[in-house]
Amino acid sequence: MKTLNHINEERLFRNLSKSSEIGAIPGKGLRRLALSDEDKEMRDIFKAWCEKAGLTVRVDDFGNMYGRREGKKALPPVVLGSHLDTQPAGGRFDGVLGVLLALEVISTLNDHNIETDRPVEIVNFTNEEGARFEPPMLGSGGIAGVFDQEYVYSRKDRDGHSFQEELQRIGYKGEKENRLGDFHSYVELHIEQGPVLEDENKQIGIVEGIQGISWLEVTVTGEADHAGPTPMHLRKDALMAAAEIMHNLEKKIANTEVTVTVGKISASPDTVNCVPGEVYFTVDIRSTDDSLREEAVEEARTLIREVCQERQVDVETTALWNTEKIDFDKGIIDAIEESVEDSGYSSRKIVSGAGHDAKYMNNIGPTAMIFLPSVNGKSHVPSELTLDEDIISGANVLYQTTVALAEE
Amino acid sequence: MKTLNHINEERLFRNLSKSSEIGAIPGKGLRRLALSDEDKEMRDIFKAWCEKAGLTVRVDDFGNMYGRREGKKALPPVVLGSHLDTQPAGGRFDGVLGVLLALEVISTLNDHNIETDRPVEIVNFTNEEGARFEPPMLGSGGIAGVFDQEYVYSRKDRDGHSFQEELQRIGYKGEKENRLGDFHSYVELHIEQGPVLEDENKQIGIVEGIQGISWLEVTVTGEADHAGPTPMHLRKDALMAAAEIMHNLEKKIANTEVTVTVGKISASPDTVNCVPGEVYFTVDIRSTDDSLREEAVEEARTLIREVCQERQVDVETTALWNTEKIDFDKGIIDAIEESVEDSGYSSRKIVSGAGHDAKYMNNIGPTAMIFLPSVNGKSHVPSELTLDEDIISGANVLYQTTVALAEE
CATH class of the missing domain: 3.40.630.10 (Zn peptidases)
Known part of the structure; x- marks a missing residue:
């Protein structure tokens, strides 16, 4: 034609x-x-x-x-x-x-x-x-x-x-x-x-x-310490907590119908020899099915809370944006x-x-x-x-x- | 006394x-x-x-x-x-x-x-x-x-x-x-x-x-994609690779005699709705035993390489500093x-x-x-x-x- x-x-x-x-x-x-x-x-x-x-x-x-x-x-x-x-x-x-x-x-x-x-x-x-x-x-x-x-x-x-x-x-x-x-x-x-x-x-x-799209903002607050003298078991490493969260978001929350993306991340104080005391990252969750997306957001919040509880670091998770x-x-x-x-x-x-x-x-x-x-x-x-x-x-x-x- | x-x-x-x-x-x-x-x-x-x-x-x-x-x-x-x-x-x-x-x-x-x-x-x-x-x-x-x-x-x-x-x-x-x-x-x-x-x-x-202290610089290069339309199985997410690496560095390399710290991290393009195409982070490895530290550095390099191979993302790991x-x-x-x-x-x-x-x-x-x-x-x-x-x-x-x- x-x-x-x-x-x-x-x-x-x-x-x-x-x-x-x-x-x-x-x-x-x-x-x-x-x-x-x-x-x-x-x-x-x-x-x-x-x-x-x-x-x-x-x-x-x-x-x-x-x-x-x-x-x-x-x-x-x-x-x-x-x-x-x-x-x-x-x-x-x-x-x-x-x-x-x-x-x-x-x-x-x-x-x-x-x-x-x-x-x-x-x-x-x-x-x-x-x-x-x-x-x-x-x-x-x-x-x-x-x-x-x-x-x-x-x-x-x-x-x-x-x-x-x-x-x-x-x-x-x-x-x-x-x-x-x-x-x-x-x-x-x-x-x-x-x-x-x-x-x-x-x-x-x-x-x-x-x-539908949901955005979360996550701030993990541990304790900034000098990398040298602080043994692993006494650390409250905000970035290691964030790493475990991100890895589990990918493995446990994302699937063929729900995408999960961590697009932004920053650590503080952000120097080579300092255990990060604070880490900020975003989570973007999408699905063509609103109920699957809402479920995934709830599961993500639970996962984040549990990892941080286990590691004794504080965390604040806020909904940045939600759209059906x-x-x-x-x-x-x-x-x-x-x-x-x-x-x-x-x-x-x-x-x-x-x-x-x-x-x-x-x-x-x-x-x-x-x-x-x-x-x-x-x-x-x-x-x-x-x-x-x-x-x-x-x-x-x-x-x-x-x-x-x-x-x- | x-x-x-x-x-x-x-x-x-x-x-x-x-x-x-x-x-x-x-x-x-x-x-x-x-x-x-x-x-x-x-x-x-x-x-x-x-x-x-x-x-x-x-x-x-x-x-x-x-x-x-x-x-x-x-x-x-x-x-x-x-x-x-x-x-x-x-x-x-x-x-x-x-x-x-x-x-x-x-x-x-x-x-x-x-x-x-x-x-x-x-x-x-x-x-x-x-x-x-x-x-x-x-x-x-x-x-x-x-x-x-x-x-x-x-x-x-x-x-x-x-x-x-x-x-x-x-x-x-x-x-x-x-x-x-x-x-x-x-x-x-x-x-x-x-x-x-x-x-x-x-x-x-x-x-x-x-x-003794060893510093590594790691740059993971995947592919930047829009978070929405890219299904999980088609992604080459540099940050998810970095998260798996960091989590495993903590779980598998660090121990009571070797500390491992990821102090600096940045992701690019660093926006909420974009799958990160590149992530840079540092690894600080210390031990009172030089051979344990050197072993840990080698294990870390292998771990980093394996995670990235599995995920089909590129990685460059360079020694930034070494001191006995x-x-x-x-x-x-x-x-x-x-x-x-x-x-x-x-x-x-x-x-x-x-x-x-x-x-x-x-x-x-x-x-x-x-x-x-x-x-x-x-x-x-x-x-x-x-x-x-x-x-x-x-x-x-x-x-x-x-x-x-x-x-x-």
């Missing part, structure tokens, strides 16, 4: 290539942390592109940027987007494709002089990654009412700079009245960040929902599926393992996502890659889906 | 209390970094005390300060001492006791009008801690020929100030010919910095030597032991887990050490504490040992 190409590949890859320069790090990666100088530079470029495409640009109080193309009718818009921030040593595609392909949809509508019934808005959400300001998705969570403005503004990075301070500093603190209003549909195109589409040789993932499995909008899923079929791409239904802005958007309106294959399943690393041909497929599916939704 | 008290407690604690003011920080700690203004202030006070006690004071080219009390005969001296510098947030006793109790020995000899056969010298070594200028023990290492003058002078602190610059600035750059000459014996009294004496309720530690066990002088150890027995204090033989100036002094002449209990085994923290009664015991043992050695 021959596929139709609506978009302008040359323009799309020129934009992508420009984005790949802003915050570039060795190995073709990007370091474009939310509200950093690099983020500001990318935002300025994106704003200019939107204006060039005839969009009306506005910024809300969380720094979320919207570009609006009016429709023939005064109806709630179709919204497309994702985020332009990255991990500290992230890739060129995560988030970026969702925003740049949304812009390409707009430009393609312009190219073909298409007037849609509904307005189309494209959006760049602030701090999706949560790599600088925790938790992730502060921008979309803010407009969805998951986080209030005071909470978002007070989030601090490792150097003690607040979200509010940095938002103001880079000149992207906009108005509350600019927040996204009622919308007809939100479609987010994103890389899969996993190996499934590649493994099954599918071009498009039609995303039905997002796994979510189901996307059936109508949008059908629209994507039809576009895929019309275009002749191979596809499969899939559940996202990662959180996305679409997760919070789903709280306030009809939402779904489109996944593109990740080479070797990699993301959040400089070697993150989605092939040009898959990007073109994605842009076309997003375009056709938008046209269909905008006529509903 | 009743113990004899020779020393003047009031004088001793007045001096200690004065020292505790110089560089005082909250929590009763001291910040008296080598060659800082605080170090200069303490040196000036110490010099005045020495002169008041009738000592001839000289300073060598490393800033080491000596106070000499002549003997009846032209023999090599008995030398007592330690260091007056501290960690950035250190305690009032580490090093300080060795110098102030040496001074108290001199004053007690004066009180009792005792003329010894041998001269007695007391010494304050420069930069024992290595907290400002790395490596530690530059002053004693300098006179022992471990470090040459050019190397010591070129050491820089974090602000780029050199050892030489700072030595000159505070006015303590003396002459090379003032370095310590041949000596009969060097005795260093020090806090244990560990929990053993307190745990076994002993007043005095008779130090037989210093443990040091045996102190049998004659001085016997002299200390006799003094302890005569005085009626409880004691045990002990091997130091930490390095001290005595380590380098042992290279150039007969050396041994006396340990006093550390409350809760703590040192290098403001809460570092050695009880008054233990300080008095230590001063008496040091006095009697000195009297005995000075008549040999």
